[in-house]
Amino acid sequence: xxxxxxxxxxxxxxxxxxxxxxxxxxxxxxxxxxxxxxxxxxxxxxxxxxxxxxxxxxxxxxxxxxxxxxxxxxxxxxxxxxxxxxxxxxxxxxxxxxxxxxxxxxxxxxxx
Amino acid sequence: xxxxxxxxxxxxxxxxxxxxxxxxxxxxxxxxxxxxxxxxxxxxxxxxxxxxxxxxxxxxxxxxxxxxxxxxxxxxxxxxxxxxxxxxxxxxxxxxxxxxxxxxxxxxxxxxxxx
Numbered sequence: 001x002x003x004x005x006x007x008x009x010x011x012x013x014x015x016x017x018x019x020x021x022x023x024x025x026x027x028x029x030x031x032x033x034x035x036x037x038x039x040x041x042x043x044x045x046x047x048x049x050x051x052x053x054x055x056x057x058x059x060x061x062x063x064x065x066x067x068x069x070x071x072x073x074x075x076x077x078x079x080x081x082x083x084x085x086x087x088x089x090x091x092x093x094x095x096x097x098x099x100x101x102x103x104x105x106x107x108x109x110x111x112x
Numbered sequence: 113x114x115x116x117x118x119x120x121x122x123x124x125x126x127x128x129x130x131x132x133x134x135x136x137x138x139x140x141x142x143x144x145x146x147x148x149x150x151x152x153x154x155x156x157x158x159x160x161x162x163x164x165x166x167x168x169x170x171x172x173x174x175x176x177x178x179x180x181x182x183x184x185x186x187x188x189x190x191x192x193x194x195x196x197x198x199x200x201x202x203x204x205x206x207x208x209x210x211x212x213x214x215x216x217x218x219x220x221x222x223x224x225x226x227x
Contacts, residue, residue: 002157043202043218044155074192089155093214098143098162099170101214104154110202 002027002077004092006103014111017080021106022075031093035064038087038105047075047088077108085110102106113138116219118203125193126223133188133222135203138193141217143206144186145170146178148199149221155202191227202223 004025025033032051036044048057048064050073056065061078063083077084090103119134131171137144142163147155147170157170161180175197177189186205202225206216 034215041131043204043220045218049213049215051211086165091216095223098160098168098208100156102155 001093002092002094002101006088006090006100008106009104010107010109011101012109012111013080015082019077019080019108020073021077021090021108023075023089023092025073025092025101025103027071027092027094027101029046029095030071031069031095031097033064033066033073034064034091034093034100036089036091038089040086044089045101061100062076062107080110082104082110082112084108115139116203116217116220117194117207118201120222122223124227125190126227127194128140129193130189130191131193131201131224132190133201134185135187135219135223136185136202137205137217138184139151139205139217141182141205141207142183143208144180144202145206145216146176146186146188147202147204148172148197149202158188158201190224193224195226198224198226202210 007022038044048067063076066073087105087108089105091100093100116137145160146158159178161167164183203219
């Protein structure tokens with residue numbers, strides 16, 4: 001069964017600090033991996049999408065990495081801001097499948 | 113482009129009542145999805161429609177029905193609401209291509225409470 005595991009479950013950091021969120025998956029064959037940001041009370045919004053051939057992708061202060069050999073991804077947030085407080089969801093798509101596999105998310109709280 | 117829109121935004125039902133959640137997308141996407149999100153559970157797939165004219169069950173389909181009205185619209189119906197269906201419901205759509213960069217877009221959600 002395809003699975004996506006995220007860690008930590010929750011994280012509290014001070015404004016201006018960096019942090020890294022982890023995603024491990026067992027989805028095969030791999031098609032792509034997406035990181036989403038979900039603000040409280042809103043729908044998820046895509047941050048990055050990576051295919052098998054990509055090992056890093058940036059979107060402003062967000063940088064995602066992918067190691068397809070170890071089936072691991074990370075999302076690094078640089079110089080955190082209060083607006084980064086949200087849930088971050090890792091989603092992995094299987095080649096040929098219409099159903100992406102979702103992680104349960106990491107809840108990030110940024111304190112002033 | 114409005115993206116993915118959902119109506120209503122909020123709804124309160126009594127046990128046994130029925131209702132339909134509406135979803136529409138204007139991105140010409142072929143596949144559409146209904147998810148529910150409960151605290152600590154993440155997003156769980158209720159039903160999906162790979163293309164116009166087809167629908168399939170997801171992980172948690174019991175108590176729900178869907179209709180893919182046309183390429184743009186995908187509705188979710190609760191025939192007899194139960195308190196266990198209290199949740200936030202998200203509609204999503206995606207256009208599968210050949211690049212592998214298939215992005216799934218989500219609506220703003222419908223917050224449903226069943227008393």
